[in-house]
Each structure stands twice: as structure tokens, then as C-alpha cells.
Amino acid sequence: MTLDKQNVxxxxxxxxxxxxxxxxxxxxxxxTPARAFEQAACALTAVISDLDSVQARHVVEIHCENPDxxxxxxxxxxxxxxxxxxxxxxxxxxxxxxxxxxLEASAWGETLDLSRHHPAxxxxxxxxxxxxxxxxxxxRWTAQCVVDV
Amino acid sequence: xxxxxxxxxAQDTWRxxxxxxxxxxxxxxxxADLVRAMDTKVYEQTVNVxxxxxxxxxxxxxxxAHWGYGFPIGGVAAFDPDQGGVVSAGGxxxxxxxxxxxxxxxxxxxxxxxxxxxxxxxxxxxxxxGLGSTGAIRLRGGEMxxxxxGGAKWAVSQGxxxxxxxxxxxxxxxxxxxxxxxxxxxAKRRQLDEMGTLGSGNHYLEVQEVTEIHDTAAAQAFGLxxxxxxVSIHCGSRGLGHQIGTEFLRSMAMAxxxxxxxxxxxxxxxxxxxxxxxxxxxxxxxxxxxCALANRQILTHLARRTFESVLPQADLQVLYDVSHxxxxxxxxxxxxxxxxxxxxxxxxxxALGPGHPDLPTAYRETGQPVxxxxxxxTASYILTGMPESEQRAFSSACHGAGxxxxxxxxxxxxxxxxVIDELAARGILIRSQSFRGVAEEAPGAYKDVDAVVDSAESxxxxxxxxRLVPVICVKG
Numbered sequence: 001m002t003l004d005k006q007n008v009x010x011x012x013x014x015x016x017x018x019x020x021x022x023x024x025x026x027x028x029x030x031x032t033p034a035r036a037f038e039q040a041a042c043a044l045t046a047v048i049s050d051l052d053s054v055q056a057r058h059v060v061e062i063h064c065e066n067p068d069x070x071x072x073x074x075x076x077x078x079x080x081x082x083x084x085x086x087x088x089x090x091x092x093x094x095x096x097x098x099x100x101x102x103l104e105a106s107a108w109g110e111t112l113d114l115s116r117h118h119p120a121x122x123x124x125x126x127x128x129x130x131x132x133x134x135x136x137x138x139x140r141w142t143a144q145c146v147v148d149v
Numbered sequence: 150x151x152x153x154x155x156x157x158x159a160q161d162t163w164r165x166x167x168x169x170x171x172x173x174x175x176x177x178x179x180x181a182d183l184v185r186a187m188d189t190k191v192y193e194q195t196v197n198v199x200x201x202x203x204x205x206x207x208x209x210x211x212x213x214a215h216w217g218y219g220f221p222i223g224g225v226a227a228f229d230p231d232q233g234g235v236v237s238a239g240g241x242x243x244x245x246x247x248x249x250x251x252x253x254x255x256x257x258x259x260x261x262x263x264x265x266x267x268x269x270x271x272x273x274x275x276x277x278x279g280l281g282s283t284g285a286i287r288l289r290g291g292e293m294x295x296x297x298x299g300g301a302k303w304a305v306s307q308g309x310x311x312x313x314x315x316x317x318x319x320x321x322x323x324x325x326x327x328x329x330x331x332x333x334x335x336a337k338r339r340q341l342d343e344m345g346t347l348g349s350g351n352h353y354l355e356v357q358e359v360t361e362i363h364d365t366a367a368a369q370a371f372g373l374x375x376x377x378x379x380v381s382i383h384c385g386s387r388g389l390g391h392q393i394g395t396e397f398l399r400s401m402a403m404a405x406x407x408x409x410x411x412x413x414x415x416x417x418x419x420x421x422x423x424x425x426x427x428x429x430x431x432x433x434x435x436x437x438x439x440c441a442l443a444n445r446q447i448l449t450h451l452a453r454r455t456f457e458s459v460l461p462q463a464d465l466q467v468l469y470d471v472s473h474x475x476x477x478x479x480x481x482x483x484x485x486x487x488x489x490x491x492x493x494x495x496x497x498x499x500a501l502g503p504g505h506p507d508l509p510t511a512y513r514e515t516g517q518p519v520x521x522x523x524x525x526x527t528a529s530y531i532l533t534g535m536p537e538s539e540q541r542a543f544s545s546a547c548h549g550a551g552x553x554x555x556x557x558x559x560x561x562x563x564x565x566x567x568v569i570d571e572l573a574a575r576g577i578l579i580r581s582q583s584f585r586g587v588a589e590e591a592p593g594a595y596k597d598v599d600a601v602v603d604s605a606e607s608x609x610x611x612x613x614x615x616r617l618v619p620v621i622c623v624k625g
Contacts, residue, residue, distance in 0.1 A: 019555035120585035
């Protein structure tokens with residue numbers, strides 16, 4: 001069996017954090033808004049814990065709706081903040097489908113385990129600060145906002 | 150921030166001349182070094198708030214101001230409902246009624262010296278802190294609404310504390326006008342197991358030593374002497390408040406066009422005070438204030454139980470409890486005319502001057518205790534409201550040191566273990582579930598709290614009474 005070169009090159013993370021005076025920004029990239037939303041969600045978890053430490057054991061379904069695509073991003077991240085808070089879970093894998101104003105998503109994760117996840121901070125909510133959903137000249141989408149911790 | 154854009158009115162007072170859509174000037178209270186170090190966003194946000202409908206006198210920034218959400222953190226703005234004034238969810242913040250409660254203990258530094266490690270461990274075991282920690286109390290049936298209506302008064306009626314605690318809590322421990330029915334089921338669900346928890350981020354419970362007395366008479370009234378040990382609790386309304394903030398920020402952002410409010414920035418989302426949305430938010434936000442007051446009351450109870458087991462001679466009495474993320478309806482004098490105004494304090498502490506009728510009798514002559522939290526390695530302060538406070542910024546002062554560095558930068562610069570070891574070598578015991586959380590809150594990530602309070606005093610916002618240094622810090 002020959003190794004497909006594509007498979008051994010580690011995949012570049014397509015999310016990042018950016019600085020805000022008191023808090024932290026989450027930013028996801030993707031070839032569609034839905035992929036960028038998924039990556040922004042990865043960045044959200046990474047504010048709290050090492051993303052790789054969170055196993056995809058259970059799935060939670062999430063729905064939100066907003067006529068404004070940027071506010072839909074805030075709704076999506078806040079839905080995750082809510083699910084994390086009431087279920088005491090962290091999520092590491094996301095599948096987002098966006099149909100017009102509606103977002104349907106699956107989020108996979110597991111129950112918070114202090115000894116493995118070493119959570120740094122709790123997220124209070126996603127804000128409208130530095131909120132942006134935009135496509136660059138290469139067709140790549142960016143989805144970002146600051147989260148309050 | 151570029152000083153050339155400001156007119157200097159006094160050593161620690163700067164003015165932004167109204168221009169464009171600004172209805173009132175911007176006023177910054179800080180020394181030149183602090184202003185220079187402030188992000189340009191503080192300038193922009195102070196200017197943006199000055200453009201909101203119904204704003205009265207000025208848009209203010211306190212000496213610890215930094216970049217916030219719509220409003221700067223350290224921002225103060227008052228609105229007149231009769232002139233189309235607004236209420237803003239961002240102007241209160243996600244952590245509704247986050248604040249500080251300080252307790253005197255009747256102990257001095259020498260009393261705790263041999264018990265420090267034991268006390269630190271016992272407090273860390275008793276005080277739920279950090280993400281995922283839960284409280285022992287579960288509110289069932291109508292209990293949630295009773296808590297949201299009753300605040301700390303409810304908590305005391307449930308056995309968490311003493312009647313006299315309420316006397317030394319803002320609003321007598323119970324915010325009037327709370328409407329639990331305006332709080333969503335989601336917000337209530339988020340609170341189910343979070344009563345009596347610290348939360349995380351910059352929240353803490355600290356055992357502190359009084360190291361300096363700056364105003365002997367006021368210190369005496371507050372029950373403080375040099376070497377005394379006090380306990381300070383910094384936290385807010387937990388998940389319930391965060392969810393209220395989240396939901397109303399969204400509703401206000403989506404309804405702005407409906408109320409014909411031109412927002413310079415969408416995150417300034419607000420609604421007229423006299424509108425269904427404005428009234429609904431005020432009712433929910435006041436319920437959030439009660440949740441924070443109840444939360445700090447329960448934590449007081451847990452701290453008392455812990456001290457009883459480790460240092461039974463201690464007697465923990467509330468010095469004061471004051472919030473720094475609120476919007477309150479208050480009477481203020483504007484151009485010698487009394488007005489009912491809705492004062493937003495986002496990361497700013499109320500600082501009522503001597504003689505104010507809302508003060509407990511024991512503080513009537515000194516003014517209101519202003520509790521200013523520093524970072525875990527530096528210092529905190531207790532200030533007092535001054536007669537001038539009212540004219541400066543509707544009786545408001547700073548609330549903390551204010552961050553000087555982002556969390557991201559802090560984690561690159563420090564490791565939590567190293568911070569804990571260095572502080573331990575200086576006699577400060579840190580207890581936390583997260584090394585990264587400690588690194589993000591490293592003392593070096595904050596502004597110089599001494600400079601911040603000196604500016605507050607020099608500007609006439611509040612006067613220094615006592616400086617406190619941490620001995621034990623349970624980090625949220």
C-alpha cells in the first residue's frame with residue numbers, strides 16, 4: 001500500500017484566536033460560510049481547553065434562525081455556549097448546514113472532565129464586537145467575533 | 150490614545166469636544182500616562198456613547214477604562230427617559246451586577262500566619278470556582294422566581310447569612326422592580342446549579358491584609374486597621390446574567406431600526422427606556438442584579454463556615470457589597486435641577502458621597518465604600534465617595550486595575566505554574582483548577598492599580614481609605 005501524500009501532511013488548523021483588550025476573539029475560515037462557522041466553533045472550544053483533548057462521544061443537535069447572517073453566527077456560538085453550560089459539555093467536532101436564514105448543526109463532544117480538559121475559563125457569551133462574516137478575493141470565508149470571558 | 154485629540158481640563162481630567170453626532174462631550178478621568186496607554190477604542194467608544202439618544206451631561210470614562218462592547222469598560226452614562234433616553238444591554242454587560250463584597254474578619258495577619266495553608270485549602274474546597282463547578286443549592290418550583298425577586302434578602306431568609314448583612318449591601322440586598330417573568334427559561338436553566346459559585350476569568354475570593362490606611366476616620370467607620378485581615382469576593386450573576394445579556398443584546402440589535410435609533414456601532418444596541426423592550430430588559434436585568442446579590446450572599450455564608458472550622462475566633466461581617474455592571478434609576482442634580490436618570494455603569498462603581506440617604510447610618514458621614522479589585526499579585530483598594538463625586542460622573546469611580554494586556558498575550562508571556570510559584574515566594578497562596586487561567590490573570594497583565602486609584606482620587610471621583618494586599622486567592 002502506498003501512502004497518499006495528501007493524507008500524511010498535517011491539516012492546517014483553519015481557525016485562530018485574535019486579541020481583544022479584556023477578552024478574546026474567535027475566527028474561523030472556510031470555503032463556505034457553514035465551514036467557517038464550524039471552524040469558529042473550534043476556536044470557541046479552544047478558548048476553554050485544548051481542542052484535541054475533547055473526544056467526540058456524544059452529539060447534540062442545534063438549530064437557530066436569523067435573517068442577518070452575522071447575527072446568525074452570534075446565535076450559533078451562543079447556542080454552543082448555552083449547551084456547554086447546561087450540559088457541562090465541551091464540543092470538538094461540528095457539522096453546520098445553513099439554509100437561507102436557518103442553521104442546523106450537529107456538535108460532537110463529551111462531558112467536561114477537569115482532570116483531562118483543564119478548562120482555563122468559562123465563556124459568558126459571544127458579542128457583536130469585531131463581528132464579521134465576509135468572503136475574500138480568493139473565495140475564502142471568514143467568520144469572527146469577540147467572546148466575553 | 151493620542152492626547153492631542155483631548156482638551157486637558159485638570160491634571161486627571163480630559164475632554165472630548167462634541168463633534169459629528171455627539172450630543173454631549175466625552176470626559177476621561179485619568180492621568181496622562183494612563184490615558185496615553187488606553188486603547189484608541191476607548192476614545193471611539195466614549196464618542197459613540199455620547200451620540201446615544203437622551204444622554205445627559207457627558208459620556209464618561211474612568212481611570213481603568215479599556216476596550217469593551219459598545220460601551221468602554223469603565224464607562225458611565227446617564228439617560229433621561231423624558232428625552233428619549235435609552236437603556237443598553239451592552240452598557241451593562243454580560244455579567245449583570247458583577248461586583249465586590251468585602252467582609253471584615255476581626256483577625257489580624259499574625260492570627261492566620263500558622264493556618265494560612267490550611268485556610269487556603271479549606272476555602273478552595275468550600276468555594277465552587279472555575280468552569281464546571283456547581284453549587285449545592287438547587288432552586289425548585291417557585292424558588293427561582295423568589296430568588297430573582299428577593300436577592301440577598303431571599304438568601305438570608307433561606308439561612309445563608311444574617312439580617313445585618315443586608316444593611317451593608319446596596320439596595321438593602323434586594324433590587325426593586327425585578328420582573329422574573331421577563332427572564333427566559335433558558336436563563337433560569339443556566340442558573341439551576343450555579344447558585345453560590347464564583348465563576349471564572351477575573352473572579353476570585355481573596356483573603357487580604359490591610360497594609361496601608363490613607364484616611365483614618367473613614368477606615369475607623371469601615372472597621373479597618375493596619376494588619377487587619379479581610380475577605381473580598383468578586384463575582385456576579387453567573388449563567389443567568391450572561392444569558393439575559395446575550396438574549397437582550399440580540400433583541401436590541403435586531404430592534405434598533407424599529408425604534409429609529411441610528412447606532413454608530415451595532416454593539417451599542419439599545420432600546421428606549423420607555424418602550425416594551427426597554428422595560429422588559431430593565432425588569433430582567435434587575436432580576437439579574439438580585440441573582441448576583443444572592444450569589445455573593447451564599448458565598449459569604451460558605452466563607453463564614455470555612456473560617457469557623459479553621460479559625461473559630463473569626464467573625465466575618467459585611468463591610469459593603471457594591472456592583473460595577475448595572476443600570477440604575479437614580480436621582481441626580483443636573484444644572485441644580487433634580488432629575489430621575491438611568492445611570493449605566495459598565496465596569497464602574499457607584500461612589501455616593503457623604504450624607505447620601507441611601508447610605509447605611511454608619512457610613513453617612515464618610516461616604517460609600519468603593520471596593521476596587523486589583524490583580525492577584527498586586528493590591529486592592531477601599532475608597533470612599535466624596536462630596537465632589539456627584540458633580541464628576543454621577544457619583545461613580547473606577548472598579549479595578551483594568552487589563553493592560555490581552556489574555557492571548559498573557560499566556561504567551563507567562564505559565565500558570567511559574568506565576569503561582571513566584572507569588573508563593575512572596576507569601577501569596579493561589580488556589581486554582583487551571584494553570585492557563587492563572588497565566589491569563591497574571592499580575593503583569595493588569596495596569597498599575599496604585600496609579601488608577603491615585604488618578605481617581607486626584608480627579609475627585611473617590612478618596613483612598615485603605616490598601617489591601619492578597620494573602621490567599623481562590624481563583625475562579
